[in-house]
Amino acid sequence: MKTDVKGLTTAQVQEQVQIGNTNYVPKPKSKSSLQIILGHTFNLFNLYNVIIAFFLIYVKEYLSIFFLNVIVMNIGIRSFQEIRAKKTVENLTILISQDTKVLRNGEFTTIASEDIVLGDVVLYQTGDQISADSLVLTDVIEVNESNLTGESEPVIKYPGDSLLSGSFVTSGSCLARTERVGTQSFAQKITDEARNYEPVESELMNIFLKITRICTTVVLPIGIILVYQSMGLRGNTFHETVLKTSTVLLSLLPKGLVLLTSLSFGVSVYRLAKKRTLVQEIYSIEVLSKVDVMCIDKTGTLTQGEMKVKDVIYLDEEKNAKKDIAAYLGNSKDVDSTSLAMKAYFDIDTIKTPQNIVPFSSVRKWGSMSFEGLGTIYIGAPEFLIQGYELPRQARHYQDEGARLLLVAKTDDAVFEPIVPNTIRALAIIVISDTIRLDVIPTLNFFKNNEVNVKVISGDNINTLRAVASQTGVVNGDKAIDISEMTSDEDLEYAVLNYNVIGRASPHQKQRMVKLLQKNGERVAMVGDGVNDVLALRSADCSIAMGAGSGAARQAAQIILLDNEFKTMVDVVMEGRLVTNNISRSASMYYLGTLLTFMLSIVSIILNTPYPFAPLQVSVMSMFAEGMPSSFVTFENDYSKPKDDVLPNILRNILPNATAMAIMFVGILSLKMDLKTSYTMMYFVTTYLSFALVYFAFKPMNWKRIGVLLAAASSFVTVCFIFYEQLYLVLLNPREIQITVVLIVISTGVLLLLKKFYAYAVTVFFNRRMRRKKKKQ
Secondary structure: OOOOOOOEOHHHHHHHHHHOOEOOOOOOOOOOHHHHHHHHHOOHHHHHHHHHHHHHHHOOOHHHHOHHHHHHHHHHHHHHHHHHHHHHHHOOOOOOOOEEEEEEOOEEEEEEHHHOEOOOEEEEOOOOEOOOEEEEEEOOEEEEOHHHHOOOOOEEEOOOOEEOOOOEEEEOOEEEEEEEOHHHOHHHHHHHHHHOOOOOOOHHHHHHHHHHHHHHHHHHHHHHHHHHHHHHHOOOOHHHHHHHHHHHHHHHOOOHHHHHHHHHHHHHHHHHHOOOEEEOOOOHHHHHHOOOEEEEOOEOOOEEEEEEEEEEEEOOOHHHHHHHHHHHHHOOOOOOHHHHHHHHHOOOOOOOOOOEEEEEEOOOOEEEEEEOOOEEEEEEOHHHHOOOOOOOHHHHHHHHOOOEEEEEEEEOOOOOOOOOOOOOEEEEEEEEEEEEOOOHHHHHHHHHHOOOEEEEEOOOOHHHHHHHHHHHOOOOOOOOEEOOOOOOHHHHHHHHHHOOEEEOOOHHHHHHHHHHHHHOOOOEEEEEOOHHHHHHHHHOOEEEEEOOOOHHHHHHOOEEEOOOOOOHHHHHHHHHHHHHHHHHHHHHHHHHHHHHHHHHHHHHHHHOOOOOOOHHHHHHHHHHHHHHHHHHHOOOOOOOOOOOOHHHHHHHHHHHHHHHHHHHHHHHHOOOOOHHHHHHHHHHHHHHHHHHHHHHHHOOOOHHHHHHHHHHHHHHHHHHHHOOOOOOOOOOOHHHHHHHHHHHHHHHHHHHHHHHHHHHHHHHHHHHHHHHHHHHO
8 A cells, every 4th residue: 555654753653662561451450369268268257167076087987977968069160160261351351362453664664563653554454353442644545443333334434533442344444553452442441341340249149148147156156055054054074065066066157058069059050051052150140040130232132134135116127227237236346235135135246337436425325437328327325326216115115114215216327436326216216124033933922921021222213212112012112212412311210111122222322221211220130132232231230242243242151052042031931930939948948957057056055954856856857848839949940030039038938946945955954854755756756847837938838749748747757766776766666655645736836927027017118127227319
């Protein structure tokens, strides 16, 4: 390329390098993998478990330290999840590393795009990505900014126009001077904003970890008191003290549910992988199961992003029109999706050579070619070629459906200037449509029927959006709003709360609308495929990208649909709801043992009596009253939208049962019977109340659930009868059996009364808590 532009000298380049004005961007600082692992390893919860394990090893109770496996697995899983999330953020980028031609010392030289400096003159050609924000110096080019701005049409750039880093040259070549490089460039600012986010958190896991932290605070004082009473007041041996105390403390340190949650979501990730869905952040499945609003783009989500000729309306002799179209397309160098669609549909003639070409421009909205003996052929937007042109009824019908119309027109004169003479006449109308995905309508119906409001937020014009949204069944899809002129949060909030079809949205507007929805109490999912979606993807509660989308969108997303099928979203949502509902129901069964241990240990301390249960007894009770039922729950299919009352529901379930157990423990001790007999009765009453919790958690009952309960209960009784000595139980005589039955009946009445009390108390407590939160906001 010949030019009078000289570019920078070597000295000028060195000066910019010393100042730091280069296109190199250092990697973001973050915690190392080792720091992450150490952070999950060294905490108070793990320390207590290790201390307990040390004493169990010291008294040679080796079979009792298998709980350490759960600790190690928890550390491994949580460290792996955080390290993977960290690497995803670090790898997020919009700009690709490429060789770039720059003009230095009057000559072109090839350098890495990272070595560009401020003021460099860069040669951009068709297919190149703009490496730094620049100003066009020479020639005219066309660039695709759709991945940055959402505008699907290419944009023509003249000398003096700005080029945004991250966009691509679709036709032509030019020289451009860099104006912003490195961290100051448009693309890098989007990248930096996208990296500034918090990893996805599981609401279930947060609740479970909060309960774990509370339990951890009571372990030390209870442990000290139990050891003092056992050895100092009752004179028990060190071995017996360690065994009994460790039983209490390990039950007070709940580990299983945290592991179950991680493993359950891990299994879901595996199942979704088989359906061509990549889950990059494991807990995003849970978040997606609870979303209220799903924001999607048109191109690549509702439509395939693949233009095709839907119809041709011939207005002149079809034979002549086809000949003119063939000559035009045979010599067109345009490679945009619309041109490629026309070339695929029509026969093309590469023999005729044009005398003059006016390239198609997205600014002019038309292009033309002059041929000897044929005249000048025009293809473009009807309203830009023939002023006041009235479209045929059939063409208007297609336009109402969201199709793009291109008019083929002709004049017999040879036209060498970029003008449209009054002598042109219409030959044909080409109807271009972007194919609507076959899976969109049933998918949108699924969300409509499952409490998820879908909003189309795009950079396209509202007429196209309105038509596509109406065809695909978006709720109120016939109403659309253009927000290109909106700047205030008040206007954007009005638009996003009152419209489901929003057009001409910039990347920052998309992000702001996501945040405004969240401000109004909505959980928001964002589906996107371009760089213009990255900020909104990062701000959303759950982000989903198409596999064929831009690299930046895929890196920013928590979930990637590798098959590019929007219908796969149904599988992801249903999988998330299934695992979330199952874990929520299982939580009560797991935490009953923790609360029971706490209450019984308090009673034991007050009455200075040994803790009633041995480790093996607790294991057997947990196996049949918790393990079997909760395992069955994981195989049930509950696809309803998860509720936000996990913690209140857990408390409503376990507080009545645990309190009833503590009351019955005091009642049994007051009978003044033999301690072993009392503890045997207490064991059966406690197990009965555990099964009662399962019953209420399982409601509404069905034959399968009844069968599981009966199987678990009968298995428990059988094991107790066969292995009563190993379980430290005694055989009850007929009178003692009668007393046990009476105690069970009494415990049922106590439980029902307590359930009413706690249902009211828990509801009042959380309602007040919610009101306080709203006042603070």
